[in-house]
Amino acid sequence: MAKRKSDVGTLYKGSPGQWSWLLHRITGVAVILFLFAHVVDTAVVGWGPEAYNRVVSVYHNWVVKLLELGLVAAVLYHAINGVKIMVFDFWPASARRMKSIALASTAIFVLSMIPITWIMGRSILEDAGVL
């Protein structure tokens, strides 16, 4: 049977923007939920070095560092896609270039994640005992 393909998208009849909309939402919720925990763990610094160093040692675990890489990616994606949204909002004429602007913002995200993944990935692999 021939593969059915909608003329505007793959999942439902939205535009390519449906994917960035979904990712924007997922990354936003992920970041705010992490922030809830992060404000508390940082506040422990007010209870002295022993308490704070014990809490922060959680972040030095390589599995947590893997999540940390995801957090950095989420913040970065949300930030870059947010700029894209503002370009469309404040310069409506740019919607004519919607596809190339979306492509450019995705490219900026992917390209910036390359050195970040390299730097953080080395630290993760070192802590995991691989490097």
Next chain:
Amino acid sequence: MAIEAPEHTPSGPVRRGSLGYRGRERPAGGFELWSWLFMRVSGVVLLLLAVGHVLIMHVLDDGVDRVDFGFVAARWASPFWRTWDWALLILALIHGINGLRIVVQDYVRWPTIRFAVNMLFYVIGFGLFALGTVVVFTFDPSAWPGTPGSR
């Protein structure tokens, strides 16, 4: 960004697969328009504050490996970083919880539950704002003499 139907500006026929020439929909006025504007203004500021914070604390210069009590004490010796972190705390909490409100609007349809979920986030947000503010402005490493970073 999904916005409640009654607030919509009639945006005319919009062609599929493009945004049309009238741009994306935005709230017509009132609280939702201020919320819309706040998300964008705070977003621009968070572009510096949050992305800068993430790069400094998590990526560059050994990232989180170097973070301990002494590191925070040395960093917060500077009013610049205390102000940065406090501004980040406030803007990220309001931006994030307002974002959650919009997500809740889309997925939680029953008014009582929606109200309760929103109130839960507001209470968490206010509590974290208070906790973070107190710690940022009262932190004094000299209370623990002899630890690196305390003077």
